[in-house]
Amino acid sequence: MGQFMSFMGKGGANPSAQMIGLVMGTLYQQFVEKDITNFEDFHIAVLDIFNTFNSALPGKHFDVPPRTQIEKCFHQWKEAKDEKKRKVFIKFMTNNMSLNKLDDYTVITGIVTPPAAMAIKKAGENVPQLKIIKAVPDVLFVPSATVLALISVKLSRRIFVKNLAPAS
Known part of the structure; x- marks a missing residue:
């Protein structure tokens, strides 16, 4: 679990760019495999990624970003050219992976x-x-x-x- 947190840039030592690229590349492949034609498909794909993380990892879970942020990312992602779509997705995921905190x-x-x-x-x-x-x-x-x-x-x-x- 500690390695995963480090991969996401939330742990102690920052991981190498290759490790972040590997994890985010795998996420993006899972994301791109889905047929995304509208916002609902995009939203379901993002929810599926967070569901995969939360069901696979014991203990701490990640909060799903608000719908408005996902919509904003969708519009950026849709307007981007094919080579930029991956960067938009990776930036969105690294900025919005926040741990669920107990009150x-x-x-x-x-x-x-x-x-x-x-x-x-x-x-x-x-x-x-x-x-x-x-x-x-x-x-x-x-x-x-x-x-x-x-x-x-x-x-x-x-x-x-x-x-x-x-x-x-």
Whole structure:
């Protein structure tokens, strides 16, 4: 993974121009193999590249650039001559490969939820209406509660941030 990050120019030491050329050349070949006639085809091809990266690499993932940037790149790419199209694509990919970052809310939720889930389970075992909770093993209860908490934080953050974003 460290080598890949270095190839993309996001790691510690900068890779050689040959390595960047190799990785970007492979990406461009995958990109050009698709029949791109309009913006939707272009957009799907870019999404496919990001999907390939994110599914192949464990751990960190890359954020897809906003649609407006992809549209701008498409118009530049379409207007460019055949020999310049590759440069436009490579410039777009190197400038827009940004790592997905966790926000503080997700990290705090991931740290706080497991002990809170254990405390809730122990307290719930003493409540007569919740006696069934004793039947659920801790090994299932704690991870399930943690995953549900993380999902709810992610969804609520997306809804909250979307409501704060200015309408364009």
